[in-house]
Amino acid sequence: MRILHHLWLSPLSRKVRLILKEKSLDFEMKIEKVWERRPEFLALNPACEVPVLVEEDGTIIADGNVIAEYLEEVYPERALMGTTPIERAETRRLIAWFDQKFNREVTANLVEEKMMKRFLGFGEPNSAAIRAGYQNIHYHLDYISYLIERRGYLASDSFSLADIAAASHLSCLDYLGDVPWEKHEPAKQWYARVKSRPSFRPLLTDHIPGASPPKHYADLDF
Amino acid sequence: MRILHHLWLSPLSRKVRLILKEKSLDFEMKIEKVWERRPEFLALNPACEVPVLVEEDGTIIADGNVIAEYLEEVYPERALMGTTPIERAETRRLIAWFDQKFNREVTANLVEEKMMKRFLGFGEPNSAAIRAGYQNIHYHLDYISYLIERRGYLASDSFSLADIAAASHLSCLDYLGDVPWEKHEPAKQWYARVKSRPSFRPLLTDHIPGASPPKHYADLDF
Structure with a gap:
């Protein structure tokens, strides 16, 4: 299964989650506490930042913008950047x-x-x-x-x-x-x-322990 | 003629200068003192940052990274980002x-x-x-x-x-x-x-009035 290493309130991680959903690509999420600087994660991305995407075949793509460009190139059926x-x-x-x-x-x-x-x-x-x-x-x-x-x-x-x-x-x-x-x-x-x-929709069900969102956060008619 | 709005010690401006030269594309340079926030320049790029490229047909491309992607798409003969x-x-x-x-x-x-x-x-x-x-x-x-x-x-x-x-x-x-x-x-x-x-080569002849580079700056054998 494709894996997205992410953090809850990281806008770039959210961007990749939305792209994957728009392109109907399945993925699992793993939280990465980047401040711990885990050697295993540094091996995936020496900049030690989320998001990092690991494709099923092991291909590692780091950096939110790089992942976006990569997904647009490899899964172009649902184009998200325009045609010219x-x-x-x-x-x-x-x-x-x-x-x-x-x-x-x-x-x-x-x-x-x-x-x-x-x-x-x-x-x-x-x-x-x-x-x-x-x-x-x-x-x-x-x-x-x-x-x-x-x-x-x-x-x-x-x-x-x-x-x-x-x-x-x-x-x-x-x-x-x-x-x-x-x-x-x-x-x-x-x-x-x-x-x-x-x-x-999945973003609206995010709940960070100890920091609940306001009531209107998940309300589509806020 | 294609015009590049730039600043001397702006790395993103230098990046675009190098790409244009590598792709053998002619251009003129105009210095833009972005801190003056000229209305004419804000109309080209509301972020008021250099570089901005204006193609001969009037197409305006702002942001160093966006210009790089654009040039790679439109002038692919000399590819600079790889093939896969x-x-x-x-x-x-x-x-x-x-x-x-x-x-x-x-x-x-x-x-x-x-x-x-x-x-x-x-x-x-x-x-x-x-x-x-x-x-x-x-x-x-x-x-x-x-x-x-x-x-x-x-x-x-x-x-x-x-x-x-x-x-x-x-x-x-x-x-x-x-x-x-x-x-x-x-x-x-x-x-x-x-x-x-x-x-x-053109970068090595840059001279900012009042701030000369050290002798080794233009020396190919430094």
Whole structure:
């Protein structure tokens, strides 16, 4: 069986889970406590980061973005990046927007400060970082609304890996109750559509011991 | 004419310059002072980062990694990522290693602290960050040596985008005289080979006003 090494609130792990589901590929998940730096896991990925995908034949693919490109090449029946080089460039631009810019400006400031530090005993959260995260998220939700009002989905009028990348980050923040949906109606409508997809359902049943999500997290009509 | 919007010590801009040269594609360069946040440039790339490539027909491609994938798709004659999905996954893994991990642990600590802060008047360099950069670079040069001794080039026995990504970062650091080559002989031999390629020559003539490179920077036999 294909194995995905992951962490619960890792947006890149969620991205790969969604891709695998969208492409109807079976897999098992294994939690990897990357901070333990297990030699067996370092042998899979010397960068010691999740996600890592191990195919049934033993092929090891490390790094969320690399896994996404690999799955798109090897299982192209359900294409998630667009059909022309220009469409794929726009999809990839938005993937980079969320996995890098949004991650740096929002996810790292909220998920890492509020959850990872607490679970790993890395000391008090940095309140200036948390404030920055709360402030920055509005700009990104505005950008989602701007794109949605022009295109239907983020990269084009079709659901794509850009939507998956954005929703992976937002679902982690939504688990913390940290997304001000009420002030961003078009973005909220878009997220409701993404959240209703069958591929999304397993994410909504995630439960981290000692840190329950707010009631609206699993609610499709939030 | 194809235009590349770039900055001198931006590793991602250098990466695209090298790819364009390797693929024998003509281009002009325009410096973009991204910190000025020009509306005309924001219209090209709302993330306001270099590099941005504008093709002769007006097609705009933003983000160093997105440009690399786009050029590989549209100009495949000189393939730089490998020929099978698994080879491409290994090339992409190493590109991510250098553009993200190396960038965070070394380039940001040295190039941004020592050069960008100084030129932009953002205050004194952070000496703890600079010390961390000097310390971290050894681990990465060891990793390059480890790979080279097994494969010839970083991702396989052929020159690829992984070599281009790594050399783009190292050439910025070498411009500052910050690469301890003498302690990492296999990595040094590899860099000498990469530096000798015709595609690399234009980078060696870069001269930033007020910040000359050390004498060995342009020396192929350093």
